[in-house]
Amino acid sequence: MAHATSPNTHVSADAPQKTPGLHLDVAHAKASRPASRSGPAITCDDVKVFYKQHLAVRDVNLSFARNEVSALIGPSGCGKSTVLRSLNRMNDLIPGARVEGMVRFEGTDIYGEGVDATEVRRRIGMVFQKPNPFPKSIYENIAYGPRVTKMQVDNMDDLVEEALRKAAIWDEVKGKLKESALALSGGQQQRLCIARAIATKPQVILMDEPCSALDPIATLKIEDLMEELTKEFTIIIVTHNMQQAARVSQRTAFFTAEADEHGDRTGRLVEYDETAKMFSNPNDQRTEDYISGRFG
Ligand SMILES: Nc1ncnc2c1ncn2[C@@H]1O[C@H](COP(=O)(O)OP(=O)(O)O)[C@@H](O)[C@H]1O
Ligand SMILES: [Mg+2]
Secondary structure, X not given: OOOOOOOOOOOOOOOOOOOOOOOOOOOOOOOOOOOOOOOXXXXXXXXXXXXXXXXXXXXXXXXXXXOOEEEEEOOOOOOHHHHHXXXXXXXXXXXXXXXXXXXXXXXXXXXXXXOOHHHHHHHEEEXXXXXXXXXXXXXXXXXXXXXXXXXXXXXXXXXXXXXXXXXXXXXXXXXXXXXXXXXXXXXXXXXXXXXXXXXXXXXXXXXXXXXXXXXXXXXXXXXXXXXXXXXXXXEEEEOOOHHHHHHHOOEEEEEEEEEOOOOOEEEEEEEEEEHHHHHHOOOOHHHHHHHOOOOO
C-alpha cells in the first residue's frame, strides 16, 4: 500500500510553509477571523489510530471544508469517535492511544514537535455525547475556559453573553446566570456546552453524537444551531443517525469495520463525499448497503 506521509513530516508541499514545531499562533483575543481564508480547515493524511497493539481505524484520508458541517457515520465500533478525538489530540488523554499519519490544522501538523496540545484543543473545541456542564453556575461554565487558557478578555460579562447568544441559549438563561448549570434541561445543558466551547474562540467544533441523549425537540434546536454556527465555525459531527447526517451536513464520511484473518476488527474510511451524493448515489457498495439499511 502506498504510504505517502510519514508521521515525522511536519510540512508537506501543498501546505503553507510553517516552521516545524511552531506553536499555533493565532492571538487569543481575536474575535473575528478573516473570512477569506481558503483551503480546508483540517486534513487527515493516511491516519491510523491504535489502542496499544490494536489498530482501531485506518485509511483515514479526509479534508474538512471550512464553514461546513461534515458528518462521520458508520456502524458502532468503526472508529468514528476515535477519528474525531484524533482531530484535536483528545486521544492523548487515553493511555495507550497512538496516532500515525498526519493531521493538519491550518497547515500545521498538530502532532508536530513543540505544538501545544492545550492550544490545539482550544482552537478545535469539542462537545460530547452526554451534556457535561461543570457543577458551577451558568456564568462560570462559560468563563472557565477563557480563564484557564489565560485568554486576554476585556469584559468577561460580554464574552459570556456573546457565547450564550451564539449557542442560542441566552434568552433562556440571561436571568439566572448565577444559578447552577446542572438545573438546566438536557437540551439546554448541551447548548451550554456548545457555548462553553465557543467561549474560547475556536475555529472548529467537534461534536460526538451531541443529540443522542436529547429528545426530538431539543435535537431539532441543536440541528438548527449547527447550521447557524457554520457562519463562523467549521463543524465535524459524529452521528449514528443517518437522517441527522442528511439533514445537517454538507459532506459525509462513511466508515465501516472489517475483521482481519485473526478476527481483529479494524475500522476504515470507505467513502467521503458530498452528503447529497452519499445518500443518493454513493460510489461504494458498502455505503449503499449501509444507507439503505441492509447492514449495520
Ligand atoms: N479508550 C479506548 N481504549 C481501547 N480501545 C478503544 C477505546 N475507545 C475505542 N476503542 C476501540 O476502538 C474501536 C473504535 O471505537 P470507537 O471509536 O468508539 O467507535 P465508534 O465511535 O464508531 O462507535 C473499537 O474497537 C473500540 O473498542
Ligand atoms: Mg462513538
